[in-house]
Amino acid sequence: MWRWLAADLAMRVLVPYVSHVLYVTYRATRWWDRAISLRLLMAAHRYYATETKTKQVVREYPEMLKAIGRLMGHQETVTTDDPSVALIARRAIILKWPRRHGAVIERGVLLISFTTSFPHFYHHTDLQALQRWFTIVLEPSWAGYCLAEVLFWSGPGRPAVIVQATERKDFELLSRLDSNLIPVEFGASNWVDDRVFRKLDDVAKRYDVIYVGNYKATKRHHVLFRAVREIGDSSFKVALVCSPWGGTRNSILDLIEYYGVEGNVDIHEAVGAVALNELLNASKVSVLLSLKEGSNRAIFEGFFADVPAIMLKDNVGVNKEYINECTGRLIEEKELPEALLYFRENWQAFRPREWALEHIAAPVTTRALEDVLARISNRGGLPWTAGLRIKVNRPEVEYYETLEPFPVSTLELLQLFEKRAESVPDAIEHRLSQLGMTVS
Secondary structure, three states, X not given: OHHHHHHHHHHHHHHHHHHHHHHHHHHHHOOOOHHHHHHHHHHHHHHOXXXXXXXXXXXXXXXXXXXXXXXXXXOOOOOOOOHHHHHHHHOEEEEEOOEEEOOXXXXXXXXXXXXXXXXHHHHHEOHHHHHHHEEEEEEOOOOOOOOHHHHOOOOOOOOOEEEEOOOHHHHHHHHHHOOOEEEEOOOHHHOOOOOOOOOOOOOOOOEOEEEEEEOOHHHOHHHHHHHXXXXXXXXXXXXXXXXXXXXXXXXXXXXXXXXXXXXXXXXXXXXXXXXXXHHHHOEOOEXXXXXXXXXXXXXXXXXXXXXXXXXXXXXXXXXXXHOXXXXXXXXXXXXXXXXXXXXXXXXXXXXXXXXXXXXXXXXHHHHHHHHHHHHHHHHOOOOOOOOOOOEEEOOOEEEOOOOOOOOOOHHHHHHHXXXXXXXXXXXXXXXXXXXXXXXX
16 A cells, blocks of 8 residues: 555655755756756656746757757667667658659658657667658657657757647647747547447446556556445446556555455456457446556547546646547546446446547548648648558557558668768668659
């Protein structure tokens, strides 16, 4: 029990307090070591963003760019046959191949997911050459974008970089930097495969609520178990779907025993997408009880399975406009027992799949991204004559449809633009021409 209470204390009290201490320390050290002071400011903003901190980040942004080398630190040299590079290649995907129109390049599009993937491109990729041929779309994995891993993509005169930002404070920060980083309001929640997560008419509802996550205390399972104990109905059934990391099954079992809800909860570990879809279909509502997330995917997979969601109003990371009269409810934590009982009887009043297919399905999001990219190209006087391939997260990035492959894989693209002495524009242009770049 102590782990969950400690995590709550940290998120609600200690994190804001530490953020303020970091900010005060930044102010005290800013004339001593700029890189250290900037790290303190950036951490303060990530932990607990306020208007004062945001204004100071905007003021210090030019200094952050000057210090980006120190902020990014050092990374060991790797070759493109290293297993770590293969993982990065699986977390990036080519959505459009570049074309030539005489002397003008119509850029391709490369989407990179997971914040931990970004440093590889700083340390090992010829970014100037890559961004000459490809527009970059970033899909960070956690809320809090005041990071060197995000900011190194920016700078005066550099090509536009699209950054998916479902958390409002991240969107506003990037907007106020007035840089080449262009925030968009969609994220991982918008790339669910609607053919995998779908409504199954022959599956009966046997769970009143489902919670999909992992064993980490930050998922705050105790809030759900406490609400179930308060409901006090042995027939109220919970499906707990956990990835086996961040903790252990025994720690959850101890928590279930502490709240006396052993008869209410079934634990399902490491289920695949098909089995998860069946569990979602067997449930009346899904919940998200964490206080900070990336662009959470689980509740939106539920949407496509036609399962509404309950989420806390003070969650940081999820686009709250997605939780609406069609898809579920935003609540205060104290309202959870009442909300669970409401959805137990009224889950059929919601139409999450219909709303999701219209607003956040992968094809819809692809068209929205195409619109942004077309506007950027037109504004820069560059052509835009071909659209994007649709991608989904399953859970890594994959193509929605099986089409003729691009001339190279993502791993081969990393090899092509590897930072090395012979990686010069003429050589890359020649190689791209060999690889089937369209020339008009």
